[in-house]
Amino acid sequence: MAGAFVSTSLQAAEEKTQPTVLILLGPPGSGKGTQAVMLHDKFQLPHISTGDLLRDHIKRNTDLGKKAKVFIDKGQLVPDSLIMDLLFDRVSQKDCAKGYILDGFPRTIPQAESLQSRLNEKHIKPVIINLEIKDKEVLERLTQRVSCEQCGTPYHLKNSPPKIQGICDKCGGHLVQRSDDTKEVIAKRLKVYHEQTEPLIAFYESHKLLHHINCEGPIEKVFQDIVSNMNKKA
Ligand code: AMP
Numbered sequence: 001m002a003g004a005f006v007s008t009s010l011q012a013a014e015e016k017t018q019p020t021v022l023i024l025l026g027p028p029g030s031g032k033g034t035q036a037v038m039l040h041d042k043f044q045l046p047h048i049s050t051g052d053l054l055r056d057h058i059k060r061n062t063d064l065g066k067k068a069k070v071f072i073d074k075g076q077l078v079p080d081s082l083i084m085d086l087l088f089d090r091v092s093q094k095d096c097a098k099g100y101i102l103d104g105f106p107r108t109i110p111q112a113e114s115l116q117s118r119l120n121e122k123h124i125k126p127v128i129i130n131l132e133i134k135d136k137e138v139l140e141r142l143t144q145r146v147s148c149e150q151c152g153t154p155y156h157l158k159n160s161p162p163k164i165q166g167i168c169d170k171c172g173g174h175l176v177q178r179s180d181d182t183k184e185v186i187a188k189r190l191k192v193y194h195e196q197t198e199p200l201i202a203f204y205e206s207h208k209l210l211h212h213i214n215c216e217g218p219i220e221k222v223f224q225d226i227v228s229n230m231n232k233k234a
Contacts, residue, residue: 020045020099021124022230023106023115025200026131027193028186029138029145031215031222033154035131036103038223046095049103052152053086054078072180075188077196080110087111088118107197116207128204129226131215135190142186146175160219 022039024032033049040047054072057065064082071078087105090096106112119126147154150173155162162168166175180189204210211229215222 019097019122019124021119021126022099022101023126023128024101024103024131025128025197025204025210026215027133027135027138027197028189029141030131030133031141031219032103032131033147033152034160034219035129035215035223035226036101037153038219039101039226042227043099043101045098046100047103048087048090048096048100048105049152050083050087050105050107051103053090054083055152057086073185075180075185075192077107077192080108083107084111084114087115106200109199109203112200112203126209127230128209128211129229130201130204130210130212131222132212133215137216138190139183139186142181143183145181146177148173149176150174 020043022043022045024036026032033051036047036049039045054065054068058069058072059065064086067082068078083105087102091100106115141156144157144159145154146157148168148171151168151171153168153170155168155175162175167173168175180186201210211226213222213225213229
């Protein structure tokens with residue numbers, strides 16, 4: 001059945017009648033950001049990362065940024081009340097008219113419910129990919145992760161290093177380690193993931209909208225698996 005939704009959504013997008021909304025679920029470090037960049041390149045849909053939106057506010061020292069930083073630095077989720085408007089404002093922009101790729105949203109049941117009711121109003125059936133990975137692998141990945149200060153593109157120092165050390169292949173920006181990619185904060189983020197975000201798997205399974213992908217293999221293989229699941233016939 002899930003394939004039916006996916007197929008319908010993609011066919012509709014091809015016919016330009018209905019937007020394609022792709023949601024990437026998975027713990028921190030599962031590769032949502034990396035895959036979202038590749039999917040953006042393939043499908044030309046905007047990549048919307050709530051983490052990037054928040055980091056941009058922090059950089060600009062806005063009121064929202066100041067509030068969000070307190071939670072992010074502790075590995076906690078930013079309250080739903082702060083994140084919902086941010087996300088819904090973003091997806092209301094013109095470039096999202098044909099659809100978008102969500103990376104890092106929803107992360108709680110109330111977020112998922114409000115997104116779902118918004119999509120229902122527009123008769124949009126999202127494609128949802130759950131990236132599966134063990135906690136041990138997450139810890140190894142995130143302690144080796146650097147990302148571009150400017151465009152957010154992530155790199156793994158061993159598995160997918162930049163061509164020039166410290167410099168982003170895409171935009172030439174500087175690569176930095178995120179302040180929340182320390183061992184202590186990663187452990188906290190994983191705990192928060194299991195408590196608050198993992199229940200979304202059951203939520204979306206009950207809506208028969210979910211595809212599970214093992215994301216411990218090479219990046220390109222995970223990408224191919226995502227694309228073939230998206231194209232699966234009913
Ligand atoms: P990410 O870049 O997706 O790993 O997000 C970094 C941090 O931003 C998270 O650890 C949260 O503190 C916060 N954040 C990002 N997206 C959300 C969300 N949908 N709900 C609550 N907090 C979020």
